[in-house]
Amino acid sequence: xxxxxxxxxxxxxxxxxxxxxxxxxxxxxxxxxxxxxxxxxxxxxxxxxxxxxxxxxxxxxxxxxxxxxxxxxxxxxxxxxxxxxxxxxxxxxxxxxxxxxxxxxxxxxxxxxxxxxxxxxxxxxxxxxxxxxxxxxxxxxxxxxxxxxxxxxxxxxxxxxxxxxxxxxxxxxxxxxxxxxxxxxxxxxxxxxxxxxxxxxxxxxxxxxxxxxxxxxxxxxxxxxxxxxxxxxxxxxxxxxxxxxxxxxxxxxxxxxxxxxxxxxxxxxxxxxxxxxxxxxxxxxxxxxxxxxxxxxxxxxxxxxxxxxxxxxxxxxxxxxxxxxxxxxxxxxxxxxxxxxxxxxxxxxxxxxxxxxxxxxxxxxxxxxxxxxxxxxxxxxxxxxxxxxxxxxxxxxxxxxxxxxxxxxxxxxxxxxxxxxxxxxxxxxxxxxxxxxxxxxxxxxxxxxxxxxxxx
Numbered sequence: 001x002x003x004x005x006x007x008x009x010x011x012x013x014x015x016x017x018x019x020x021x022x023x024x025x026x027x028x029x030x031x032x033x034x035x036x037x038x039x040x041x042x043x044x045x046x047x048x049x050x051x052x053x054x055x056x057x058x059x060x061x062x063x064x065x066x067x068x069x070x071x072x073x074x075x076x077x078x079x080x081x082x083x084x085x086x087x088x089x090x091x092x093x094x095x096x097x098x099x100x101x102x103x104x105x106x107x108x109x110x111x112x113x114x115x116x117x118x119x120x121x122x123x124x125x126x127x128x129x130x131x132x133x134x135x136x137x138x139x140x141x142x143x144x145x146x147x148x149x150x151x152x153x154x155x156x157x158x159x160x161x162x163x164x165x166x167x168x169x170x171x172x173x174x175x176x177x178x179x180x181x182x183x184x185x186x187x188x189x190x191x192x193x194x195x196x197x198x199x200x201x202x203x204x205x206x207x208x209x210x211x212x213x214x215x216x217x218x219x220x221x222x223x224x225x226x227x228x229x230x231x232x233x234x235x236x237x238x239x240x241x242x243x244x245x246x247x248x249x250x251x252x253x254x255x256x257x258x259x260x261x262x263x264x265x266x267x268x269x270x271x272x273x274x275x276x277x278x279x280x281x282x283x284x285x286x287x288x289x290x291x292x293x294x295x296x297x298x299x300x301x302x303x304x305x306x307x308x309x310x311x312x313x314x315x316x317x318x319x320x321x322x323x324x325x326x327x328x329x330x331x332x333x334x335x336x337x338x339x340x341x342x343x344x345x346x347x348x349x350x351x352x353x354x355x356x357x358x359x360x361x362x363x364x365x366x367x368x369x370x371x372x373x374x375x376x377x378x379x380x381x382x383x384x385x386x387x388x389x390x391x392x393x394x395x396x397x398x399x400x401x402x403x404x405x406x407x408x409x410x411x412x413x414x415x416x417x418x419x420x421x422x423x424x425x426x427x428x429x430x431x432x433x434x435x436x437x438x439x440x441x442x443x444x445x446x447x448x449x450x451x452x453x454x455x456x
Contacts (some may be wrong), residue, residue, distance in 0.1 A: 001061035006225070007301060009154050009233060009256040014352060017056075017255070019224055024179065025061045026223035027053065028215040028253065030232055033070040033207075034094035035079040038101060039276035040291075040306060041229075041262035041269035047292065047392070048226050048259045048300045048353075050107040054390050055349045066218045067110040068211060069095055071117050072204050077192055087194045091117075101279045103414040106288050107392050108450065112218050116210040119198050123205045123213040126247055127184045133399070135246040139175045141187030141201040147180040150242045154428035156256060166235055182239055184209045214253060226253035230260055230301075231268065241287050250261050260303040269306060277306065289322075290315035292392045296355040317363075318396055321388070325381070325397040327373050334382020335372055341365045342383050345390075355391060363385055369405035409440045415453040416442070 004017040019025050029049040032042050046067065055065045068205035071091040080087040095115075116123075127143055130136035135149045147153050147161070154161060160402075166182045173179060183206035188195040195202045204215075215226065221244070228237065237256060244252040261268035264275040282291060298304040341361055348357035365384055372379055381397055388394040416431035432442060440451045 002350050004056065004059070005352055007352050009258050012158075016257050017061075017224060019061070020222055020254075021407055023061045025056055026065045026066070026219035027063060027221055027225045028066045028068070028211075028223065028228060029110075029226075030211055030228035030234065030236065031067040031069050032098055033075055033077045034091050035097055036094060036271060037097050037278045037280065039269055039271070039278050039281055040278070041286065043102065043105070043291075044262050044278045044295060044304065045227065045229055045259050046102055047105065047107065048297045049393050050105075050110070051287060051296070051355070051390070052227075052257075052300075052353055054107075054392070055353065058386065058390050059346065059350070064112070064219065065110045066112045066114065068114045068214045068216070069098070069113055070207065070210060071095060071115045072194070072210065073116075073207060077165050077194075079206050080193075081191070084397060085429070086237045087192075088117075094334075096335035097280075099414065099418075100411070101283070103410055104280070104283050104288055105292065105392075106395060106450075107292075107411065109414075109417060114214045114218055116205065116214065119210065119214050119217060120205070122217050123209055124185075126213050126216075126243070127205075127209060128199065129247045130184065130243065133247065136184055137177065138200050140187075141203060142175065142183060143200055144176055144181040145184055145239070145243060145246075147182070150246045152245065153242050154238065156241055160235060164234065164238070182206065182208060182235065184243070208236055209243055211236070212240045212243045215240070216248075221248055221252060222252045223253050225255045225257050227257040227259070227275045230258040233258060243282045254287065255383055259300045260298075262304050262306050268303075282311070286311045289318040289393065289396055293318045293359075295394075296359050296391050299356055300353055309361055318393070321362070321366060321393065321396040324369055328369070328381045328384075328397075329378050330380055332378045334381035334384075335377060335379045336368070338365065338368070338382060341368070342387065349390070358387070358391065362391070362393075409435060409438060409451050413442060413449060417449060 001023055005014040006017060008015040017025065027049055029045050049067065053065045056063050069443060076087050076091050077166060080090040083090060101437050130145065131138065131143065136143055136145050154164060160421065161180060164180055166180065185198060185200055185205055186203050187200070188202040195204055226237070240252060263269065264277065267273050267275060269276050290311055296312055297314060341364055345358050346359040348354040361441070369379060385394060385397050388397060412431050412435050416428050419427040419431060435442065435451060442449050442451055
């Protein structure tokens with residue numbers, strides 16, 4: 001296994017990835033709150049951590065990627081009321097859209113996609129433990145975390161306590177012991193149509209406790225990497241650390257890895273700001289190859305400016321690789337002397353997942369290959385295909401080979417995988433047969449099942 005260094009937000013340093021059970025690596029990344037279709041900014045962590053899994057897999061680690069779905073949240077109640085829908089129906093509808101939209105990225109699904117609504121028992125158990133140890137208290141059916149009881153509060157965001165207002169937007173300030181305390185459980189309010197029984201009365205969990213419970217349920221404690229957008233450092237991830245360490249007396253994760261925001265104009269892309277481009281709209285306009293090329297062109301920790309000009313530039317870059325693919329002979333060997341490109345590629349990714357530097361190496365390979373082809377050499381793709389796979393761009397060569405699946409084939413694959421998850425194997429077999437009738441087959445890859453054109 002290659003040594004991998006990642007910037008850890010908690011320590012502010014590059015940390016060596018040290019699995020608790022080599023070569024196994026657990027990654028938990030915070031997923032969307034499903035009250036609307038996701039936008040390009042929401043898609044960035046999905047892409048970053050899906051590709052990071054591919055990289056770690058390619059250098060010898062066995063990776064379990066968990067990206068949750070927050071389907072219990074104030075925003076869902078509010079959006080459902082505006083739409084005149086039950087909150088569960090809206091959440092389910094937006095969850096389906098989220099899966100459909102991210103399937104179109106062609107990066108496979110996470111190994112687990114837990115939903116908050118399916119984790120209520122574990123959430124309640126964690127809250128009960130916090131109350132038992134004096135870290136939480138009950139007021140009129142609400143349960144709050146007592147921030148001052150946890151000595152390390154603020155160590156992730158490096159803020160002074162007086163600068164850490166929770167901003168929960170509730171009406172419970174007068175009932176809290178301190179304005180810094182945050183909700184673990186919220187009593188049912190008039191007009192809320194979804195709730196669960198608990199020792200404190202009917203209600204539902206707060207946002208932060210959901211992720212603490214889901215991460216522990218699927219990866220245990222002290223797992224390797226907890227990820228998400230940099231906008232989650234405070235309060236979400238700060239609160240996750242406090243909850244878990246207060247209850248369990250062990251770290252939740254070893255490394256905290258945060259991606260920068262996608263910016264449109266002068267602000268981050270956000271529904272609350274209103275400056276969004278929805279993922280499906282951008283995919284319709286520019287295609288998945290251009291969007292992935294755009295994402296890997298920026299370092300994951302840095303803000304990434306969004307513009308149609310940058311997407312058009314990424315599309316031209318994708319075309320350059322696609323054009324080389326048409327010139328390569330799949331049956332020919334890789335030309336000698338290309339190994340240094342591969343080493344530079346992996347070295348860039350091994351030092352804080354530097355995808356722009358890795359992408360630049362790919363284009364150095366492309367330039368060198370074009371020079372050799374112009375000189376009359378017969379060469380094959382060799383390890384170029386491997387490097388492109390790591391960055392999610394292998395479809396550029398597949399397209400030149402006539403193997404790439406269309407959107408309908410990818411939709412059928414996603415439906416088949418969902419049927420298998422539900423253990424509806426009869427439906428899964430029907431969908432496999434439909435793919436075969438359309439000329440495609442399913443192949444297992446390190447990133448999960450993919451659908452490609454059948455040979456012959």
